Amino acid sequence: MSRQTNHQRSGLRGRSVPGVTLLAVLALTACDFEVTNPGPVADAFLENPTAHQALANGSKILLSDALRNVAYTSGAVVREIFPGGSTGSYGITAIEQTGVLRFDQSNWTNHQRARKVAEDAVERFERIVGDISSYAPAAWAAIWAGYSNRLLGENFCAGVLDGGPEISSDVFLERAEEWFTRAITLGAGAGVPEISMAARAGRASVRAQLGNWAGAVSDANQVPDDFVFNMDYTTQEDSQFNRIYWAGANQPYRAHTVWNTFYENYFTETGDPRTPWGQNPDIPRGDAAIAFLAGVQPGSRAPWYFQLKHDQRDSPHALSTGWEMRLTEAEALLRDGNWQAALPLINKHRVELGLDAWEATSLNEAWTVYKRERGIELWLEGRRMADLRRWDETNAPGDLHPLESAGTSSDPEPPSFLVANRSLCFPIPRAEYETNPNLTLPGGA
Secondary structure, eight states: OHHHHHSSSSSOOOOOOOOOOOOOOOOTTTTTOOOOOSSSOOHHHHHHHGGGHHHHHHHHHHHHHHHHHHHHHHHHHSSSSSSOOOOOOTTTOOOHHTTTTTTOOOOOOHHHHHHHHHHHHHHHHHHHHHTTOOHHHHHHHHHHHHHHHHHHHBBEEEESTTTOEEEEEEEHHHHHHHHHHHHHHHHHEEEEEEEEHHHHHHHHHHHHHHHHHHHHHHTTTOTTTTOEEEOOOOOOGGSSSOOOHHTTTTSSOOOOTTSSSSSHHHHHHHHOOOEEEEEOOSSOOOOOOOOTTTTTTTTTBOOOOOEEEOOOOTTOOEEHHHHHHHHHHHHHHHTOOOOOHHHHHHHHHHHTTTTTOOOOOOOOHHHHHHHHHHHHTTTTTHHHHHHHHHHTTTTTOOOGGGGGSSTTTTTTTTTTTTOTTTTTBBBBOOHHHHHHHTTTGGGOO
16 A cells, blocks of 8 residues: 555655665576575675675665664654654654663664774775775765764764774764765765765764864855755665654554654644644554553554655655755854854755744844754754754753653653653663673673
């Protein structure tokens, strides 16, 4: 059954671009139906330059899987979406519904594999080819190494490198900066300006997270408003679907809803095409009961308001955009106290879209609307948790919307249903503790 059948469209749709066809190698023998498992690819095969682009593409596929899972789970934790009831398969676990991420539910397999495959690929290419200054596979591997490290640095509380001791997540951000710097040069040399521009935007984002605002602004200034660099998905199998879409496509999952989030009323009031959602009167509720919700009887199901930003199995996630860069420039100004200069940058995309501009009369008010606008611009892209963490660690002024604010531990019914100790990063996963001799399970677990 198609999504058009299952969903009643709202009339406004999110960004949708054609997916990039992933490399596939198929060997078919006429009338021979014997299946042979070839086993692991021989390392010697990867020495052949004809396999190098495929190796770079492999790191992208690993990163795409890691990103889709981070975007979905973190979106639930920071309340970009609300749980629709189910807790298994594509659902949101009971503990995640309260905004908490535990080490025994965390995972970074493909996050780390994407990083390792991309980094090792560049080293391999350099060893085999020699001069890689104009070698496109190396440029692509470098950009994926940058974004893989950014994903780890933005979203994990701490980490390890290749079975080593625990390190700060800032190490991944620093590595991302190094790889983005290299990708800028390699992309230019290979004649792929898209890579160089994406690397500059990616480097701006990690420099901001590291507190290097002068460097972040220097990079952001060079990225045009209309620049978009996406992570593509495919329709071939569910491991390559956009997870946010698939978990709420009613095929069969209705595991999340826009109900009871800031974006519910915001879209109703503004029609902002960046935050679209819809309803189906024939399927009004989520796919399972939730034990307790304010305004909903115990054992009832939450209203199902399905997001429409990611409206196909192959809807892309934005890795970097020019509009994000304008907001990075605005945050740098806010941090300097120059809210009057920041406000036009905060509103620039809104003006482009014909939306009412945010108003502010003080630094605190400007920070508040900035936090709203950045959430709108990067909704469901797997970036909000890093923003909240940065603002929390630097005591940034301004208020979050009540529906994305954690409640107090004494409040039995916080407006957002998020507990006071809401997570702002993923912990090192249990599997790493159990296999890495340099780590000790927390609390003797």
